[in-house]
Amino acid sequence: MTRxxxxxxxxxxxxxxxxxxxxxxxxxxxILGSLGVSLTDWSLLAPPDFIGLKNYADLVVDxxxxxxxxxxLIYTAVHVPLSIALGFGLALLLNQNVRFVALWRTVFYLPxxxxxxxxxxxxxxxxxxxxxxxxxxxxxxxxxxxxxLLSTRWALPALIIIGLWNVGGGIVIYxxxxxxxxxxxxxxxxxxxxxxxxxFWNVTVxxxxxxxxxxxxxxxxxAFQVFTNPYVLTNxxxxxxxxxxxxxxxLNGFSFLKMGYAAALGWILFLLALALTILSFWSSSRWVYxxxxxxxxx
Amino acid sequence: xxxxxxxxxxxxxxxxNLRIWRYVGRTLTYAVILAVGAxxxxxxxxxxxASLKDESQIFASPPIWIPVPVYxxxxxxxxxxxxxxxxxxxxxxxxGAAMLGDILSCSLVAYGFARxxxxxxxxxxxxxLATILLPVYAVAIPRFILFRQLGWTNTLLPLTIPxxxxxxxxxxxxxxxxxxxxxxELEDAARIDGANTFTCYSRIILPMSKPVLGAVAxxxxxxHWNDFFFPLIYLNSxxxxxxxxxxxxxxxxxxxxxxxxxxAMSVLVMLPCLLLFFFFQRIFIQGVVFTGVKG
Numbered sequence: 001m002t003r004x005x006x007x008x009x010x011x012x013x014x015x016x017x018x019x020x021x022x023x024x025x026x027x028x029x030x031i032l033g034s035l036g037v038s039l040t041d042w043s044l045l046a047p048p049d050f051i052g053l054k055n056y057a058d059l060v061v062d063x064x065x066x067x068x069x070x071x072x073l074i075y076t077a078v079h080v081p082l083s084i085a086l087g088f089g090l091a092l093l094l095n096q097n098v099r100f101v102a103l104w105r106t107v108f109y110l111p112x113x114x115x116x117x118x119x120x121x122x123x124x125x126x127x128x129x130x131x132x133x134x135x136x137x138x139x140x141x142x143x144x145x146x147x148x149l150l151s152t153r154w155a156l157p158a159l160i161i162i163g164l165w166n167v168g169g170g171i172v173i174y175x176x177x178x179x180x181x182x183x184x185x186x187x188x189x190x191x192x193x194x195x196x197x198x199x200f201w202n203v204t205v206x207x208x209x210x211x212x213x214x215x216x217x218x219x220x221x222x223a224f225q226v227f228t229n230p231y232v233l234t235n236x237x238x239x240x241x242x243x244x245x246x247x248x249x250x251l252n253g254f255s256f257l258k259m260g261y262a263a264a265l266g267w268i269l270f271l272l273a274l275a276l277t278i279l280s281f282w283s284s285s286r287w288v289y290x291x292x293x294x295x296x297x298x
Numbered sequence: 299x300x301x302x303x304x305x306x307x308x309x310x311x312x313x314x315n316l317r318i319w320r321y322v323g324r325t326l327t328y329a330v331i332l333a334v335g336a337x338x339x340x341x342x343x344x345x346x347x348a349s350l351k352d353e354s355q356i357f358a359s360p361p362i363w364i365p366v367p368v369y370x371x372x373x374x375x376x377x378x379x380x381x382x383x384x385x386x387x388x389x390x391x392x393x394g395a396a397m398l399g400d401i402l403s404c405s406l407v408a409y410g411f412a413r414x415x416x417x418x419x420x421x422x423x424x425x426x427l428a429t430i431l432l433p434v435y436a437v438a439i440p441r442f443i444l445f446r447q448l449g450w451t452n453t454l455l456p457l458t459i460p461x462x463x464x465x466x467x468x469x470x471x472x473x474x475x476x477x478x479x480x481x482x483e484l485e486d487a488a489r490i491d492g493a494n495t496f497t498c499y500s501r502i503i504l505p506m507s508k509p510v511l512g513a514v515a516x517x518x519x520x521x522h523w524n525d526f527f528f529p530l531i532y533l534n535s536x537x538x539x540x541x542x543x544x545x546x547x548x549x550x551x552x553x554x555x556x557x558x559x560x561x562a563m564s565v566l567v568m569l570p571c572l573l574l575f576f577f578f579q580r581i582f583i584q585g586v587v588f589t590g591v592k593g
Contacts, residue, residue: 020422027432117549124549
């Protein structure tokens, strides 16, 4: 290394120092710390007791742990494909020379800028069994009112509907992706006699796979961590029908003061997210199409 | 003229069919767009409508959309139910400080990754990317214990200080992607004129990065303004509550009874984000596009 190179490297480390310190303190440290805490029985009120792998052994036979995994998996497995299909479908429609595209885009995007408790309360009101918009809408078709958030059968579907309300962020991204596809490709396919369906399947879809892949990963990780809506709307109920994973983690840590048990849940969440991500990236080489250097050079 | 007249009957049949199909297709397209548009916007209208009603109008069946008379007083009355001025002050402090932290730290870190060469840069940046996908709840418990040891629980510090240490890996990624598009020549020229690294960052790169600065500022605002989980675990006395916690407290205290007050308060809490969106829509949309397509 020359002096100039050494200087540049030093400055580089100085620039990234805030992140590096933050990473060690707030990410890397806690991941390892989490492993340590998960081996203890710790209520915060008394010093921690080392109990080995007992928390994990308890988890294996904890029916609510398995239930929370199931609820979260159902939520993810329904929410993610539906929101990708709806978002992508709407973006395709908006891309058909529809009038007022900018207006629609604004309307669809609106729910994405508000979130948290205010939105949860809005939905608490919409799904109110006696006075809410949802049942009053169903009444127009002569459908009997549903219990929604108070019913073991409809509480999870209600949460999925609320999740779908945020479809707008995806629409904006898909629309931009669609508009970025070079028109020459469609023209060439048309000259070769490809039908509209074939052009969609062999030109549009392959070129959109990187965007779809990105949305799939972000969507899955997000859906796996849904918290505020179940916390505010149902607190996991009725009869644990909406006990999502992170809510169970929260309740163990901060309501039951079982820090060790909650940390074990955290560690399993970490491993699950890791496995999910690795699996997605591994599968991506089979179906995600990246254009060769040509596009980057442009 | 006569030739087209002869060929016309045969063609019109096909043209008619095509036209009908096109017409049906367009009608369906608009029907779907309108339906989803209604799904997205009607709940907002339903909320605002309820916030301006009195008890009897709320219970009315069939539902009243535009209340007569309009109960504007619900808003000042709702605000007085809990010390919302304190919650507002706390939320403004947390959001402002965390935004500042996000912008300063993430842009500087991203500058290092985008512009300076140092051993280990590649693997370290991979760590940044991995952090984006890390579920934050997985480390919530040890982080809570750490801040408790520091004596920071029930203060605003755990909600603001991490932002100054590049805690939003996603923003680092965003800044870096943008910095990579700025030509190196500009910095080289400045260096010949004697500028040092920090001057390049603050005087050349940052002024050229207004779009990404705007996007990060807005995303950061929306995130910290609405954040619920972290205030929920760290704060435990009213004088430190943020609006999100206060709103949840209002729900619990009103027991789902006073919908007009609950909705009025929800509208007020949403308002800054909605206004921000209406005024800076282009930055919002560009930012989202930038993250989703070029990322």
